[in-house]
Amino acid sequence: MDNATDLTRNPKQPRAYSFKQLLPWLIPVGLIIIWQIAGSLGWISTKLLPTPWSVIQDGVSLWQSGELQKNMGISLYRALVGFAIGGSVGFFFGMLNGLSKTARALFDSTIQMLRNIPHLSLIPVVIILFGIGETAKISLVTVGVMFPIYINTFHGITSVDPELIEMGRAYGLSKREMLTKIVFPGALPTILVGVRYALGVMWTTLIVAETISSTSGIGYMATNAQEFMNMKTVLLCIVIYALLGKVSDLIAKLLEDICLDWQAERSR
Amino acid sequence: MAEPLLTLERIGKVYGDKTALHDVNFSIYPGEFIALVGMSGGGKSTILRLIAQLEQPTSGQIKYADPDMVTRVMFQNDRLLPWMTNVQNLSFKSSDKAQQARAKAMLETVGLQDFPDSYPSSLSGGQKQRLALGRALMADPQLLLLDEPLGALDALTRRKMQDSITEICQQQHLTTLLITHDVEEAARMADRVIVVKDGTNVYEADGAKGQDAATIGTVSEDVLNVILNTPQEV
Ligand SMILES: Nc1ncnc2c1ncn2[C@@H]1O[C@H](COP(=O)(O)OP(=O)(O)OP(=O)(O)O)[C@@H](O)[C@H]1O
Numbered sequence: 453m454d455n456a457t458d459l460t461r462n463p464k465q466p467r468a469y470s471f472k473q474l475l476p477w478l479i480p481v482g483l484i485i486i487w488q489i490a491g492s493l494g495w496i497s498t499k500l501l502p503t504p505w506s507v508i509q510d511g512v513s514l515w516q517s518g519e520l521q522k523n524m525g526i527s528l529y530r531a532l533v534g535f536a537i538g539g540s541v542g543f544f545f546g547m548l549n550g551l552s553k554t555a556r557a558l559f560d561s562t563i564q565m566l567r568n569i570p571h572l573s574l575i576p577v578v579i580i581l582f583g584i585g586e587t588a589k590i591s592l593v594t595v596g597v598m599f600p601i602y603i604n605t606f607h608g609i610t611s612v613d614p615e616l617i618e619m620g621r622a623y624g625l626s627k628r629e630m631l632t633k634i635v636f637p638g639a640l641p642t643i644l645v646g647v648r649y650a651l652g653v654m655w656t657t658l659i660v661a662e663t664i665s666s667t668s669g670i671g672y673m674a675t676n677a678q679e680f681m682n683m684k685t686v687l688l689c690i691v692i693y694a695l696l697g698k699v700s701d702l703i704a705k706l707l708e709d710i711c712l713d714w715q716a717e718r719s720r
Numbered sequence: 721m722a723e724p725l726l727t728l729e730r731i732g733k734v735y736g737d738k739t740a741l742h743d744v745n746f747s748i749y750p751g752e753f754i755a756l757v758g759m760s761g762g763g764k765s766t767i768l769r770l771i772a773q774l775e776q777p778t779s780g781q782i783k784y785a786d787p788d789m790v791t792r793v794m795f796q797n798d799r800l801l802p803w804m805t806n807v808q809n810l811s812f813k814s815s816d817k818a819q820q821a822r823a824k825a826m827l828e829t830v831g832l833q834d835f836p837d838s839y840p841s842s843l844s845g846g847q848k849q850r851l852a853l854g855r856a857l858m859a860d861p862q863l864l865l866l867d868e869p870l871g872a873l874d875a876l877t878r879r880k881m882q883d884s885i886t887e888i889c890q891q892q893h894l895t896t897l898l899i900t901h902d903v904e905e906a907a908r909m910a911d912r913v914i915v916v917k918d919g920t921n922v923y924e925a926d927g928a929k930g931q932d933a934a935t936i937g938t939v940s941e942d943v944l945n946v947i948l949n950t951p952q953e954v
């Protein structure tokens with residue numbers, strides 16, 4: 453009897469699972485289909501709200517003219533350079549202040565004070581200092597990314613289980629081994645939370661910066677299209693932002709899965 | 721008797737305005753198994769931390785026969801590194817080939833040869849403690865310090881672990897200091913039982929290692945009376 457019920461249940465299992473996987477897509481895909489139908493049947497003005505299909509077509513033609521790649525490339529470049537600089541600075545000070553009490557006393561309160569300034573409020577300052585060149589955009593991203601990485605690195609380092617550190621001491625680990633075998637791996641989950649958050653900040657900052665003052669990039673594409681009342685391209689830019697955001701999130705998640713595989717086992 | 725491995729002389733330890741230890745005196749001789757028993761807060765862990773040189777005494781001194789003696793601690797909780805696999809936890813100090821091989825062998829000694837590459841989080845409480853014991857044994861310590869290592873285990877697992885610790889210590893001729901709340905455990909495992917009370921060692925009894933249940937019972941009764949401070953105090 454028991455065997456029989458087991459046999460009937462097992463083949464059903466995978467199907468129930470894949471339905472659950474499809475569930476999150478139901479609402480977005482459904483909305484897009486309704487939107488397309490509404491547009492095609494003329495229920496809504498395609499001038500104000502172009503259909504998804506025409507947005508895709510717009511994307512294809514911008515790609516063929518090469519404009520899309522050029523602007524995406526320049527945006528990506530700004531994002532990555534800003535992230536690399538801001539991330540390194542934040543990581544460096546996070547490690548330094550996490551490990552050294554002296555450095556903490558010297559830097560931390562100043563950093564906490566600066567952190568409370570919304571980095572987007574620096575836009576006028578940056579424009580006056582650097583004009584609308586690359587430096588302006590990259591430095592804004594740098595500032596935006598720096599703090600979440602700093603806070604999380606610092607917090608990660610200082611909240612490593614002191615009992616594990618004591619164990620390392622009792623087992624005669626050198627300072628360096630302590631760092632590479634206990635402190636850094638212990639802080640890594642928190643640091644990666646910071647990375648994930650910083651990737652989000654990176655895109656938002658860049659979008660705002662490019663929208664306000666730029667002659668290239670996706671943000672510029674959107675502003676430019678807005679001046680010509682070109683709703684298709686504006687929507688296209690928004691879709692691209694969404695995709696870029698999703699891709700960075702996936703990369704962050706992948707990084708977590710690779711670096712923190714030991715955490716996966718616990719929840720299994 | 722042989723030279724002691726180490727001697728505690730009039731040891732005192734003060735934290736802020738709290739006196740954790742005052743006037744602790746005893747020696748540890750090579751090859752013996754000592755149990756420290758006493759009520760919670762009596763100062764047992766503090767003694768262990770001083771011997772392991774995790775802290776310095778406020779007064780008195782600890783004389784080591786060999787200042788470079790290898791000492792290993794097994795803490796009250798397992799303190800395994802969650803980001804390392806079980807076998808990596810054993811060889812976490814160095815990853816050279818010889819240590820890797822030794823770690824594999826040690827895994828067998830503590831009965832965990834079936835789970836080399838999983839993480840400690842997937843082990844049971846008793847298995848974690850055995851892994852922690854294996855890690856402490858990896859360096860061939862001259863002195864093994866065990867701080868209430870079996871406190872979190874159920875009675876059956878606890879009994880099994882007691883036997884395997886006794887066996888391993890005997891096989892490897894280890895000098896061992898065991899801290900425990902459990903007077904019977906102390907009597908069963910130790911050559912010598914030392915009672916710590918209110919920050920000092922107040923009593924010492926011969927243990928009943930390898931002897932019958934009746935002897936173990938007599939020793940634990942005796943020690944328990946001292947701890948509870950019943951009137952017939954000497
Ligand atoms: N780092 C510390 N700071 C302040 N007081 C401490 C510290 N460590 C221990 N003490 C105090 O010293 C006393 C002895 O503590 P200890 O941990 O040695 O007791 P114990 O005998 O190991 O107790 P238990 O059996 O509960 O583990 C306690 O009163 C404790 O509060």
Ligand SMILES: [Mg+2]
Nearest residue numbers: 764765766868
């Ligand atoms: Mg204790």
